[in-house]
Amino acid sequence: MEKTSMFSIHEGKPIRCKAAVSRKPGEALVIEEIHVDPPQAYEVRIKIICTSLCHTDVSFSKIDSGPLARFPRILGHEAVGVIESIGEHVNGFQQGDVVLPVFHPHCEECRDCKSSKSNWCARFADDFLSNTRRYGMTSRFKDSFGEDIYHFLFVSSFSEYTVVDIAHLVKISPDIPVDKAALLSCGVSTGIGAAWKVANVEKGSTVAVFGLGAVGLAVGEGARLRGAGKIIGVDLNPEKFELGKKFGFTDFINSTLCGENKISEVCYLISYTLSHI
DSSP states (O other): OOGGGTTTTTTTSOEEEEEEEBOSTTSOOEEEEEEEOOOOTTEEEEEEEEEEOOHHHHHHHHOOSSTTOOSSBOOOOEEEEEEEEEOTTOOSOOTTOEEEEOSSOOOSSSHHHHOTTOOOOTTTTTOOSOSBTTTBTOOSEEOTTSOEEBOSTTTOOSBSEEEEEGGGEEEOOTTSOHHHHTTTTTHHHHHHHIIIIISOOOTTOEEEEEOOSHHHHHHHHHHHHTTOSEEEEEESOTTHHHHHHTTTOOEEEEGGGOTTSOHHHHHHHHHHHHHTO
16 A cells, blocks of 8 residues: 555544543543544644653643643654645655654744754744644644643644644654654753753763763763763662663762762762773
């Protein structure tokens, strides 16, 4: 079966599917049957293959006041999927493409998107409260009673199907394992970018990374790619140290065992000792 005809039965029609809905702040997500509308102009509807859980999803599910407290909503912003159908004026994407929906927009037209020195879209990036990028509070989700469900960061990947604006979409190779591609939205790019772009780690330098979670491990990988000589991982959990070796870490500090010594002093001692062996 050709990829362009895989989903033709649903094209232009609402889809009924399952989604994990956040109904009230602080409460567990509820698996519900929802309706997902067809994509409008500059949008695509995606069948989610794999999605990840970020702490940001957890944090937003607990907000109980202010403009960010919107319920019911479908959380999730790190995922990979396949395009089921496309709206008008969608160029560069077609049915069957494997795509990565991302919460940060890229219009490809403004000065900042065209610049090699910035990735902050001047056209879209200031709006993070709308449901849909070009249609404001218009939602593509409805519950079984016909009531709107709020979107989250223009992705809402905790659903079998979602609708995403092409400004939030990246086409990727189908050869990339989907369970790993789902992580590229946040942890890996944040960590590697911190070492590569922000810290601008120099070759042969010593780097200390505090916290060996997803972002911290990615910082170590970024430092390794930049040619750091010593990469020291600092964490309360020594079970992470063996995993850290796979991401380029050369040394580790369990901060609970430093006694009265400052962690910075221990890092310096490791760096100095190893450089004089």
